[in-house]
Amino acid sequence: MNLLELRNVTLRFGGLVAVNDVSFSVEEGEVFALVGPNGAGKSTIFNMISRFYTPAQGDIHFKGQSILDHQAHDIPRLGIARTFQNIELFEQASVLQNLLVGRHTHSRTNFLSEALFLPSVREQERRHREAVEQVIDFLDLQAYRDKMIGGLPYGVRKVVEMGRALAIQPNLLLLDEPASGLSVEETQDVAFWIEDIKRVMGITVLMVEHDMHLVSSVSDRVMALADGRMLSIGTPQEVQNDPAVIEAYIGSSDSPEDGEAA
Amino acid sequence: MRYVFKTSYDADIRLFKHNAQAFWYLLLLTVAVLLPFFINDFLIGEATLVLIWAICGMGLMLLVGQTGQASLGHAAFMAIGAYSNVLYQQYFSLPFLLSFPLSGLTAALAGALIAMPTTRLHGIYLAIATLAISVLADDLIVMLEPITGGVAGLFAPDIEVFGYVINRYGNPNELYWLVLLITLAVVLIYRNLLRSPTGRAFAAVRDSEVSARAMGVNVARTKMIAFAISCFITGLGGALMGHFATIFTNETFNLIMSITLLLMIVIGGLGTIHGAFFGAMVVVFLPLLISVTRDSVTSALGMSSVTVPGIENGVFGAILIGFILFEPMGIYGRWVKIRTYFELFPFYRKDMFRRQKSYLKTERSR
Numbered sequence: 001m002n003l004l005e006l007r008n009v010t011l012r013f014g015g016l017v018a019v020n021d022v023s024f025s026v027e028e029g030e031v032f033a034l035v036g037p038n039g040a041g042k043s044t045i046f047n048m049i050s051r052f053y054t055p056a057q058g059d060i061h062f063k064g065q066s067i068l069d070h071q072a073h074d075i076p077r078l079g080i081a082r083t084f085q086n087i088e089l090f091e092q093a094s095v096l097q098n099l100l101v102g103r104h105t106h107s108r109t110n111f112l113s114e115a116l117f118l119p120s121v122r123e124q125e126r127r128h129r130e131a132v133e134q135v136i137d138f139l140d141l142q143a144y145r146d147k148m149i150g151g152l153p154y155g156v157r158k159v160v161e162m163g164r165a166l167a168i169q170p171n172l173l174l175l176d177e178p179a180s181g182l183s184v185e186e187t188q189d190v191a192f193w194i195e196d197i198k199r200v201m202g203i204t205v206l207m208v209e210h211d212m213h214l215v216s217s218v219s220d221r222v223m224a225l226a227d228g229r230m231l232s233i234g235t236p237q238e239v240q241n242d243p244a245v246i247e248a249y250i251g252s253s254d255s256p257e258d259g260e261a262a
Numbered sequence: 263m264r265y266v267f268k269t270s271y272d273a274d275i276r277l278f279k280h281n282a283q284a285f286w287y288l289l290l291l292t293v294a295v296l297l298p299f300f301i302n303d304f305l306i307g308e309a310t311l312v313l314i315w316a317i318c319g320m321g322l323m324l325l326v327g328q329t330g331q332a333s334l335g336h337a338a339f340m341a342i343g344a345y346s347n348v349l350y351q352q353y354f355s356l357p358f359l360l361s362f363p364l365s366g367l368t369a370a371l372a373g374a375l376i377a378m379p380t381t382r383l384h385g386i387y388l389a390i391a392t393l394a395i396s397v398l399a400d401d402l403i404v405m406l407e408p409i410t411g412g413v414a415g416l417f418a419p420d421i422e423v424f425g426y427v428i429n430r431y432g433n434p435n436e437l438y439w440l441v442l443l444i445t446l447a448v449v450l451i452y453r454n455l456l457r458s459p460t461g462r463a464f465a466a467v468r469d470s471e472v473s474a475r476a477m478g479v480n481v482a483r484t485k486m487i488a489f490a491i492s493c494f495i496t497g498l499g500g501a502l503m504g505h506f507a508t509i510f511t512n513e514t515f516n517l518i519m520s521i522t523l524l525l526m527i528v529i530g531g532l533g534t535i536h537g538a539f540f541g542a543m544v545v546v547f548l549p550l551l552i553s554v555t556r557d558s559v560t561s562a563l564g565m566s567s568v569t570v571p572g573i574e575n576g577v578f579g580a581i582l583i584g585f586i587l588f589e590p591m592g593i594y595g596r597w598v599k600i601r602t603y604f605e606l607f608p609f610y611r612k613d614m615f616r617r618q619k620s621y622l623k624t625e626r627s628r
Contacts, residue, residue: 052475071480073479075476076476076478077478081476084472084473084476088473090466090468090469091470092468092469092533093462093465096274097462097465101462101466101479102477104459104463104466104478104479105477105478107459109458111455111458114454114461115454115455115491116454117457117458121454125271125275125457125458126271126272128459129274129275133271168477
């Protein structure tokens with residue numbers, strides 16, 4: 001079943017066509033990767049799915065319903081969570097508080113009952129805390145629970161951001177370059193986590209990633225983009241061997257990986 | 263250094279981290295309650311004023327320190343609180359117990375209405391818009407002379423609670439206890455909000471609007487709630503200020519007061535409840551300190567008492583510059599550092615509280 005479907009989506013910034021007539025669908029339970037050179041429109045597609053941008057043409061369907069009627073803050077409630085390419089955590093808050101913000105869509109109390117901290121609020125806080133603890137366990141963040149984000153190393157922040165998205169308990173997880181700036185070991189951890197997110201948690205993953213090694217090891221299907229157009233779609237091997245993809249990575253004539261490393 | 267061994271989720275939810283902390287705050291509360299038995303009426307008046315400033319400061323702190331929205335117009339909401347409180351008593355002969363919370367609600371409503379257009383603004387533009395509100399409030403009070411008394415001002419009647427009359431000069435101790443009780447209630451509401459989803463949404467909006475939205479936080483609505491609660495608290499503070507001043511005019515809640523409020527919470531320590539109290543002490547005791555110092559200096563030099571116009575604002579400004587340069591975390595930040603130094607002795611490092619430079623941020627899609 002199609003969980004997410006983009007139909008002939010086009011987005012322009014003034015005269016620049018960032019995404020040009022792109023269509024694809026993400027099946028439930030798969031890991032789908034978007035690859036392509038810088039400026040291909042990968043992150044722009046993410047920003048359209050999370051409704052920061054509105055496409056000029058085309059439609060985006062999630063669980064069979066158009067999400068274009070919804071505002072950005074409604075998207076997590078529908079079941080779509082995301083991370084950001086350049087970590088967007090709440091710097092002046094602890095890891096725990098950051099993860100708890102992910103539970104925001106599951107809150108049923110209003111600010112009046114919270115100001116008085118009624119028993120229902122306390123009960124809800126306990127449930128949130130428990131849900132977050134599961135994420136902490138999953139991502140091995142126990143040591144950083146009460147640390148402020150401002151003082152954490154880059155690698156840990158990256159993991160916290162993934163945890164914050166998982167705390168939403170989404171159906172679809174959008175990962176924007178989950179391994180950028182990470183060491184080889186950390187990238188391996190990310191690969192294992194993505195596997196587990198798919199298998200254990202049953203969450204569908206759509207990711208943008210430049211590390212072709214990670215992409216080919218975790219993703220079921222890959223779509224290559226260049227200049228806002230779809231070049232190729234298929235299994236990681238098929239896409240990597242597609243002549244159109246090879247050509248798109250300028251300065252490289254043999255494999256996409258080399259072009260990316262440059 | 264105390265390490266709290268957490269055995270339940272409630273450890274992260276409860277108000278005090280551990281029993282020792284609860285003990286110190288209880289001790290502080292006991293001292294605060296018993297204060298009138300140890301100091302004279304004048305100092306009790308000053309202590310009451312500190313608490314009133316702290317209430318107003320907490321109101322602004324919620325907006326600036328917690329939600330990250332600047333406001334240079336909060337004296338306007340103090341004015342709304344003060345005027346509506348007295349007017350409700352005068353025109354509808356409501357008792358203080360009703361007019362007081364209603365005055366807070368009136369300020370909250372005004373805040374929410376003003377928030378609707380202004381929270382679309384950011385940073386300096388929001389500061390200018392709120393500054394305009396402060397100027398506007400001043401003019402409105404003068405223009406609505408038939409109701410507000412214009413430049414002649416308004417007289418705040420004695421507070422009557424269950425038939426018990428409280429007058430600032432007649433029974434300052436009772437006024438102090440009343441204000442202390444309200445302060446406690448405000449602190450509790452503040453703390454409750456911080457440990458619940460709304461408080462975390464405030465922090466999310468402050469630190470990154472774009473990811474707050476991606477987490478499902480309705481940014482515009484959250485800002486409006488922050489404005490409303492902030493103005494509610496500041497309005498309550500304003501109402502108390504009205505009773506404390508007994509007579510107030512448009513000049514009482516002028517632009518300088520708005521700026522003083524903002525400077526106060528910066529000096530006290532942004533984003534902390536303690537900061538509002540430390541800042542309030544500076545605002546109240548600094549003029550006292552200056553006049554005492556001036557008297558002793560002039561008498562030591564054998565001169566007749568001289569007054570230097572504007573010295574209070576000058577010293578206040580100098581202190582502010584000093585804090586921004588050397589202690590951006592304010593008095594509370596300094597206090598935390600000193601405490602940590604002794605807790606960790608001799609392992610305290612100079613750069614322990616230095617913030618790591620933040621990494622590149624996504625372009626804000628505001």
